[in-house]
Amino acid sequence: MISIRLQSIVDLITEDNNIADIGSDHGYVLISLRNKGFKSKLLGVENKLAPFKNLESGLKENNINDVEISLSDGLKEVGPEFKTIVIAGMGFDTIKKIIEESKYKLENVEYFVIDSHTSFQKVRPYFISLGYDVDDEQIIYEDSIYYQLIRFKKTNIKPNYSERELTYGPINISKKGNNFINYINSEIDTRKEILSKIPKSNKKFLKLLDEISKMEELL
Numbered sequence: 001m002i003s004i005r006l007q008s009i010v011d012l013i014t015e016d017n018n019i020a021d022i023g024s025d026h027g028y029v030l031i032s033l034r035n036k037g038f039k040s041k042l043l044g045v046e047n048k049l050a051p052f053k054n055l056e057s058g059l060k061e062n063n064i065n066d067v068e069i070s071l072s073d074g075l076k077e078v079g080p081e082f083k084t085i086v087i088a089g090m091g092f093d094t095i096k097k098i099i100e101e102s103k104y105k106l107e108n109v110e111y112f113v114i115d116s117h118t119s120f121q122k123v124r125p126y127f128i129s130l131g132y133d134v135d136d137e138q139i140i141y142e143d144s145i146y147y148q149l150i151r152f153k154k155t156n157i158k159p160n161y162s163e164r165e166l167t168y169g170p171i172n173i174s175k176k177g178n179n180f181i182n183y184i185n186s187e188i189d190t191r192k193e194i195l196s197k198i199p200k201s202n203k204k205f206l207k208l209l210d211e212i213s214k215m216e217e218l219l
Contacts, residue, residue, distance in 0.1 A: 002028050004142045005115065005149070009088050012113050012136055012151045016040055017083035022074060022098060023090060025051055026058035030067050043068040043082055075102035083108065088115035088149075092122050099130070106130060112152040120148050121167045127152045128166075133159045137169045139179040146183045148172075164214065173218060181219060188215050 002010070010032045013019060017040060021029050024044035033042060044059070044067060046052040052071045059067055070077050075085070075098060087095050095116055099106070112132060116123045124134060132152035140147045148169065161170055172180045191208045198205060 002032050005140050005147050006088075007032065008138060008140050008147075008149055009086065009113055009115055010036070012138075012149060013038075013084060013086070014136075015084060015111060017110060018081050019043070019084045019086060020045060020075075020078045020082040021086040021088075022078075023047075023051075023087065024055045024069075025089070027055045027062075027064070027067070027069075028058070029086060029088070031058065031062045031064055034064050034067065035062075041068065041081065042066075043070060043078065045070045045072055045074070045078065047071070047073045073101075074098035075105050078102075078105065080105070080108040084111040084113065085109050086113045088113070089117065090115075092116045092119035092126075095123075096126060103130075110154050111135070114150050114152065115147060117147070123148070123150060124161070124166045124169070128159060128161070131155065131158075133157075134161075134170055137171045139169075139172060139177070139183050141179050141182065146179070146186070164218070168218065176219075184215050184218055188212055191215075 006028050009029055013033065019033065019040065020043040022045045024030060024046055027044050030042045030044050044055050046055050049071065052069070055069055059069070087098060095114065112127060114123060131154060133155040135151045135153035137148065137150040140149060150169070165173060191212050195205065195208050
């Protein structure tokens with residue numbers, strides 16, 4: 001059974017574009033797309049042999065024989081026909097490296113669906129700098145971890161977001177869903193715990209108080 005996080009990634013893929021899933025692992029996202037009736041071309045990419053074999057086996061076990069697979073690095077072998085790129089389950093630095101190494105290919109990419117597991121606050125500014133805007137987003141809670149999933153859409157108009165919106169997401173802030181509220185409360189609790197263990201003279205004390213105040217304003 002597909003995880004909540006991966007199913008949420010599938011749910012963010014709404015356009016009938018050709019999809020390239022970078023770092024497909026066992027191919028669960030691609031399998032789920034086919035099983036729900038997605039008709040466009042699908043490509044799974046892995047850059048190491050063992051995960052590539054997992055991808056190959058996963059597709060075979062689920063009787064999926066019309067998904068392309070590639071043992072290659074990042075976007076390097078992704079053709080111009082793939083208009084939506086999924087990059088999930090990696091750290092921000094790895095995601096950025098993948099894109100920077102094939103930046104010339106962005107002229108063909110209409111959407112990115114991103115699930116970064118580190119440096120949430122860097123994801124939105126980076127993709128906005130590449131000419132994309134936040135098209136949809138959500139926070140998922142699974143296995144005691146919060147994940148921020150974001151769909152970016154190419155735009156000709158650079159969005160003007162506040163620092164708060166860039167950090168937590170303009171749509172997340174607007175919707176204020178349960179997972180978002182719980183995530184912010186968990187971040188507040190973490191900072192309060194740190195505050196309880198450091199003296200007021202510590203340079204971090206006022207910074208943490210300010211962060212807590214700004215988070216409480218969000219709620």
